[in-house]
Each structure stands twice: as structure tokens, then as C-alpha cells.
Amino acid sequence: MGTQRILSGMRPTGKLHLGHYTGALENWVEQQNLLLDTGERAYETCFLIADYHNLTTSLETVDIYNHSLDMLIDWLAAGIDPEKSPVFRQSQVKEHAELFLLFAMLITSARLERNPTLKEQVRDLNMESLTYGHLGYPVLQSADILLYKANVVPVGEDQIPHVEITREIARKFNNQYAHPVKGEVFAEPAPKITKFSRLVGLDGKAKMSKSLGNTIFLSDNPDDVLKKMRTAVTDTLKVRKNDPGHPEVCTVFSYHAKFSSPEQLDTIANDCRAGTLGCVDCKKLCAANISQELAPILEKRRHYEARLDEVKEILAEGEIKAKQIANATMQEVREAMQLGEIKRVTCREKPSC
Numbered sequence: 001m002g003t004q005r006i007l008s009g010m011r012p013t014g015k016l017h018l019g020h021y022t023g024a025l026e027n028w029v030e031q032q033n034l035l036l037d038t039g040e041r042a043y044e045t046c047f048l049i050a051d052y053h054n055l056t057t058s059l060e061t062v063d064i065y066n067h068s069l070d071m072l073i074d075w076l077a078a079g080i081d082p083e084k085s086p087v088f089r090q091s092q093v094k095e096h097a098e099l100f101l102l103f104a105m106l107i108t109s110a111r112l113e114r115n116p117t118l119k120e121q122v123r124d125l126n127m128e129s130l131t132y133g134h135l136g137y138p139v140l141q142s143a144d145i146l147l148y149k150a151n152v153v154p155v156g157e158d159q160i161p162h163v164e165i166t167r168e169i170a171r172k173f174n175n176q177y178a179h180p181v182k183g184e185v186f187a188e189p190a191p192k193i194t195k196f197s198r199l200v201g202l203d204g205k206a207k208m209s210k211s212l213g214n215t216i217f218l219s220d221n222p223d224d225v226l227k228k229m230r231t232a233v234t235d236t237l238k239v240r241k242n243d244p245g246h247p248e249v250c251t252v253f254s255y256h257a258k259f260s261s262p263e264q265l266d267t268i269a270n271d272c273r274a275g276t277l278g279c280v281d282c283k284k285l286c287a288a289n290i291s292q293e294l295a296p297i298l299e300k301r302r303h304y305e306a307r308l309d310e311v312k313e314i315l316a317e318g319e320i321k322a323k324q325i326a327n328a329t330m331q332e333v334r335e336a337m338q339l340g341e342i343k344r345v346t347c348r349e350k351p352s353c
């Protein structure tokens with residue numbers, strides 16, 4: 001196995017859309033399957049269904065379990081291999097909550113209030129007040145990462161502040177509790193800046209989001225994809241088929257950039273600008289290319305949808321593996337913090353004696 005471990009996760013929001021796919025899932029599969037020259041895997045990968053995190057911004061608990069299963073089916077359909085990557089729910093590995101509690105003692109509320117992502121969330125979600133749990137969600141994330149001793153965290157530029165909080169907590173813990181013989185419990189995880197390919201929604205105004213109703217789901221069949229594509233916003237100055245268009249401002253073209261071949265992309269851009277390609281035909285081509293990419297995912301999805309017991313078994317096995325790692329880490333943590341029965345280190349065991 002590779003020497004570096006990656007932990008990534010998603011909140012269970014149910015069926016995933018193309019934004020999740022290009023923004024994360026595609027990348028997870030790539031990291032899972034990446035090999036070194038030696039033939040070893042470059043990374044050990046673990047994937048977390050972050051159901052506690054759902055509660056930090058909303059108390060709606062409706063269907064978290066079924067949403068988790070639905071999301072897991074999309075992960076598996078897109079290529080997450082449970083033999084290589086344990087998949088598990090945060091709430092079923094209780095050590096997440098324990099480590100979160102202990103880490104909460106190592107960081108000040110003032111530090112968390114300065115978190116720029118939190119300020120954005122409060123603004124975007126129109127929140128009037130903040131719960132203690134929401135303020136502390138980067139601490140929970142730190143617990144998620146360090147519980148598995150993940151040493152690489154794939155992030156977009158905007159998430160670097162979270163990794164910094166995780167590093168600070170690891171540092172503080174090590175400074176406070178390093179064992180005289182065994183040394184430090186946690187390595188500071190390094191952010192790995194990853195170019196996530198974010199997709200705008202069909203309305204062209206914002207990122208794809210279920211709540212905005214501007215998505216194409218990984219589970220959409222070709223008819224659904226075409227129907228949704230017809231609603232996509234294009235260049236508003238191209239009214240008739242023969243009007244010259246501006247692909248650089250067109251939502252549909254941004255999808256072509258992701259799902260069409262480079263040759264097709266050049267032809268589309270040239271024909272759009274020349275006014276020889278109409279938006280109706282352009283959208284049909286785009287929908288066909290997206291459906292082609294989704295076809296194997298859809299097929300695997302149907303396989304798992306028809307075998308829910310298999311999906312539950314995969315989750316149960318992932319949770320057993322996750323608990324083993326989490327348990328071992330927590331034993332080290334409890335020992336370092338002198339919580340529970342402690343084996344005293346004798347002078348002879350100390351290198352300095």
C-alpha cells in the first residue's frame with residue numbers, strides 16, 4: 001500500500017449530480033486507482049459519509065439514512081471500489097464524536113470565528129445565529145482527518161483555511177501531549193491543491209445545487225438529460241440559429257468543455273461564432289455526450305439499486321475497517337491525554353535518562 005493516506009467525504013444529500021461528479025467524485029476515483037512506478041498504490045483512500053456534518057447547518061433529519069445509501073450507490077457506480085477504499089458513516093464510528101470533543105479543548109472560539117468559510121456560509125444560508133456545532137465544524141473535520149491519520153487532504157484553494165485549522169490542532173496536541181518515548185500522535189496533514197472542475201448550474205447563475213433545481217443527476221437517463229439540457233441558459237445575444245454566438249459566455253459550452261472531445265469543442269466554438277450551429281442542435285449534442293459518459297455509471301447504479309442488501313453489506317464492512325483504525329488512534333489519544341488507565345513510563349525507557 002502507498003504510504004500516504006487520504007480521507008475525503010461528502011454530506012449525505014441523496015442522489016449526486018454532475019457537479020459532485022466533476023467537483024469531487026471523479027477525482028476520488030483517480031486517487032484511489034493511482035499507481036506508483038513500483039506498482040503500489042500512491043494513496044490509501046477512505047471515504048466518509050459525513051452525516052454529523054449535515055446537522056451543523058440543518059436540523060432536518062428526514063431520510064439521512066436513505067440519502068446516505070443513495071449517495072453511496074452513486075459512489076460505487078462512479079468507480080469507488082470498497083475493496084480498496086473503506087466507505088463509512090461518520091455517526092457509526094463514535095470515535096469521531098469523542099475526538100471532536102477532545103479537540104474542542106485545543107482551539108479557541110475566537111480562532112473559529114475568524115474562519116472565512118464560516119462567514120461565507122452564514123451569509124449564503126441567510127443565518128441569523130450560529131449553533132455551537134456549526135461554529136465547531138472545522139474541529140469536527142479535523143477529528144475526521146486525524147482519526148484516520150490522513151496525511152494528505154485534497155482541497156480546492158477555498159478550503160485551505162480548514163486544513164490550516166487541522167494542522168494547528170495537530171500541532172497543539174503534539175506540543176501538549178507528545179509521549180516521551182513514543183513521540184507525537186499526529187502528523188500534520190498537508191493540503192494537496194487539487195484542480196476541481198466545478199460546473200455551473202443549468203440556469204448559468206450559480207453552481208449546480210439540488211436546492212436550486214439546476215442539476216443533472218448521475219442517475220438521469222438520456223431522456224431526462226435532454227429534457228433538462230433544453231432548459232439550459234445559452235448566449236442571450238444568439239436569438240436565432242444564424243446569429244453569431246459567444247461560446248465563452250454560454251452554459252452549454254461550459255458543459256461541452258467537460259464532456260465533448262477537443263475536436264468537437266473546436267468545431268462547436270467555430271460553428272457557434274460563425275452562426276452555422278443553432279442552440280437546439282448544440283444542446284442535443286451536449287446531452288448525448290453527457291449521457292454517453294453517464295451510461296456506465298447508470299448501468300452500475302441499476303445493479304446496486306436492485307441489490308440494496310449488497311450496498312448495506314459494503315457499508316457495514318467499511319464501518320468495521322474504519323472502527324479498527326479509529327479505535328487504535330483513540331487508544332493513543334487517551335493514553336497521551338492520560339484518560340483511563342495509563343502505563344507509566346519508567347526512567348529507563350526514557351532516552352534522556
Ligand code: SF4
Pocket residue numbers: 234235238245246247250251252253268272273277278279280282283
Ligand atoms: S450554439 Fe451552442 S455554444 Fe453557441 S450559444 Fe448556442 S448552445 Fe451555446
